[in-house]
Amino acid sequence: MSFDPFNDFDSRGYLRNAFGEKDPDIIKHLEHRSFVAGISKAFGHLGSIPYLTYRDVLQVHQILFGSVYPWAGQDRRQTAPDIAVSKGSVLFAHPNDAEAAVSYALNLGTDKSALAAKPGEVLGYLAYGHPFLDGNGRTIMVVHTELANRAGISIDWAATSKTAYLNALTQEIERPGAGHLDNYLRPFLREAVGMERLAEHVLTARGLDGRASGRAKDENRVAGRVSDPEVRARYNEQRMYRQGVEKERDADEWER
Numbered sequence: 001m002s003f004d005p006f007n008d009f010d011s012r013g014y015l016r017n018a019f020g021e022k023d024p025d026i027i028k029h030l031e032h033r034s035f036v037a038g039i040s041k042a043f044g045h046l047g048s049i050p051y052l053t054y055r056d057v058l059q060v061h062q063i064l065f066g067s068v069y070p071w072a073g074q075d076r077r078q079t080a081p082d083i084a085v086s087k088g089s090v091l092f093a094h095p096n097d098a099e100a101a102v103s104y105a106l107n108l109g110t111d112k113s114a115l116a117a118k119p120g121e122v123l124g125y126l127a128y129g130h131p132f133l134d135g136n137g138r139t140i141m142v143v144h145t146e147l148a149n150r151a152g153i154s155i156d157w158a159a160t161s162k163t164a165y166l167n168a169l170t171q172e173i174e175r176p177g178a179g180h181l182d183n184y185l186r187p188f189l190r191e192a193v194g195m196e197r198l199a200e201h202v203l204t205a206r207g208l209d210g211r212a213s214g215r216a217k218d219e220n221r222v223a224g225r226v227s228d229p230e231v232r233a234r235y236n237e238q239r240m241y242r243q244g245v246e247k248e249r250d251a252d253e254w255e256r
Contacts, residue, residue, distance in 0.1 A: 028210040075131035086223035092130035101129035109147035120181025124172035157205035
């Protein structure tokens with residue numbers, strides 16, 4: 001693992017984990033063990049909240065990964081406000097924009113008919129926000145599963161391909177609203193599984209332990225400082241495109 005936003009990997013291990021661990025396989029094992037141990041509690045928390053907010057997403061992350069990372073539950077605005085984070089071709093939201101992106105997704109997901117029609121679009125906005133230095137995919141899967149259950153649907157994660165899913169998710173983040181992830185997920189949509197089975201349902205997803213990939217493009221990386229001119233230009237282009245998509249989407253909703 002070469003992702004080192006704190007620039008202290010040699011002295012404090014990967015992302016200042018509680019064990020000072022540097023070995024990628026051990027870190028993945030610790031993360032997965034923490035995730036499995038906390039997932040039922042995370043769904044219990046979400047199930048007790050009538051209307052989910054950004055604060056609940058932070059709380060879920062803390063529940064899932066608090067035993068590994070002392071900073072769990074803190075977003076990039078707190079942990080790495082000056083660093084741009086990317087994965088493969090995707091540049092995630094500016095640290096100051098993560099909350100807005102996730103909150104937009106939660107607002108969309110609250111509309112049960114909208115989520116049932118476009119679950120991939122909601123998931124894409126959650127993923128674009130990328131609030132945390134690690135554990136984003138598993139956190140948003142838990143949150144999205146809760147939203148989907150409220151809308152009367154579920155995704156048969158056990159039947160999906162991790163590679164195909166991540167490819168569709170990348171396309172969705174880069175071009176939101178174009179239907180890339182909705183088209184991929186459509187064959188895997190099922191009826192809701194019920195609150196008591198949500199944790200079991202998510203744990204059937206492939207590759208949750210992180211051991212299936214191991215490819216550099218699947219890892220976070222520091223894309224530069226947010227003040228770098230090239231990075232700023234990419235953020236500005238990204239914001240303009242997304243604002244246009246969101247304005248068009250909101251206008252369509254208003255006409256309906």
